[in-house]
Amino acid sequence: MPSPTVTTVAPQVLREWMDQHEDLVVIDVRSAAEFESLHIRGSYNVPLPLLTEHAADLASRLGERVVLVCQSGVRAEQARQKLATAGVDTAAVLDGGAPGFASAGGDVVRGRSTWGMERQVRMAAGSLVLAGLAGGRFVSPKLRTVAGAIGAGLAFSAASNTCAMARALGVLPWNRSADEPTAATAINRIPRSAA
Structure with a gap:
């Protein structure tokens, strides 16, 4: 064997x-x-x-x-x-x-x-969820969809083992060498x- x-x-x-x-x-x-x-x-x-x-x-x-x-x-x-x-x-x-x-x-x-890419993704995702929830409470309930979209994106990221947010963050100046x-x-x- x-x-x-x-x-x-x-x-x-x-x-x-x-x-x-x-x-x-x-x-x-x-x-x-x-x-x-x-x-x-x-x-x-x-x-x-x-x-x-x-x-x-x-x-x-x-x-x-x-x-x-x-x-x-x-x-x-x-x-x-x-x-x-x-x-x-x-x-x-x-x-x-x-x-x-x-x-x-x-x-x-x-x-x-x-910062490592995973930490940057967590910060960006968390900030967008908080902004969506706060905007939904104080500006327009429609802004809560931002939190839902980020949640859906994170679920898809886990299921597919890919990360679109990491790719997007990867092009920012501090992530380029x-x-x-x-x-x-x-x-x-x-x-x-x-x-």
């Missing part, structure tokens, strides 16, 4: 792998701004939209040992599934993401601080696997 495919890896296990395996590739699928604020030393930044669009190109460079990182695991799991369809079925997702790795004493690089990677620069930084 074949052994089950490992899809997650604990921060401590990743620390051990980094010491033991020269062929290990750690790919951070967060935005460039999130990557700049905190990332695992030696990891490569390939934001999820780039990875999704160029999964086959990336897969051609990767070997057997690949760990995908994001803030909490959601985007990294999406990347793992996309790479699996491109032929890389051995990739694993880091439990707890980059912050979990840092909390476990992993070697990280800290840069300019910015001077070094926003392109497909060529992000993928070409990753060394080709010898296998």
